[in-house]
Amino acid sequence: MKFGKRLKQQIQETLPDWRDKYLSYKELKKLVRLVSSAPLLMSGSIENGKAEAEFVYLLNNEIDKFNAFFMEQEEDFIIRHKELQQRIQTVIDAWGPNGNQPSGAEYKNEMGKIRKDIINFHGEMVLLENYSNINYTGLAKILKKYDKRTGGLLRLPFIQKVLQQPFFTTDLISKLVKECEYTIDAVFPVEEEDRAREGREAITVAEDGIFRNTVAALLTMQEIRRGSSTYSCFSLPPLNLPDSDLIQSLQLNSPIPIL
16 A cells, blocks of 8 residues: 555544644645656756755654644653553552452442543554654655655655654653553453453444554554565664564454453
8 A cells, every 4th residue: 555545544543633643745745746847956956955945844844743742642641641540549449359448349330440541541552653653654755755756865864853853752652551551461350251252342342433543553553664675774663562463363352352
């Protein structure tokens, strides 16, 4: 699938509030065509310099957009992660076996609510990792088109700049994703039979929700980060998953079953 179509598909499958935050790939591609087809754009000419300046200006605006959105989401995720941990502890202290008002029914009910919130939270963080991946890939591809059509040398210095940007640095989000998964395993253990049954139910329950968005994001990340014969210094490294069958299993069962 061509990148433009893949990007369009991802935008359609992401959260509604995120859809205008992605790379304006179509607009940038149109500009590349205009620049490359303009007459007398000789290397070093005034016209060529103006065209390149406009292209770089638009790219910088896109990066500013990515950074602003990514950092806003990252800050929100940090706060929500702490709130979820506090909610778990509050329920345990109140209605857990050693709580001040032990109640199996209240404990199960409240923990069930928290569990669903953690699942959605986990999904949103995966979507943000995908947001970083696909926008970086789009920048690398549009710069490659620009250099190829104009004979310019923008890609290498520009990508080196991109690698230092906040939207590209997903270490904190990856850490929160792992902590979220650890919490699910430690606080909400599920027997294998229940996991398979609830996984099938999850597909129906979340068919039009964040679960489907998350699966689509993981599939896209696997696709754009897999090794290939065209792998280069501009490519993202292959996606390292603890289980090579994880992506495939996600299409059939929820990794974090929904109660």
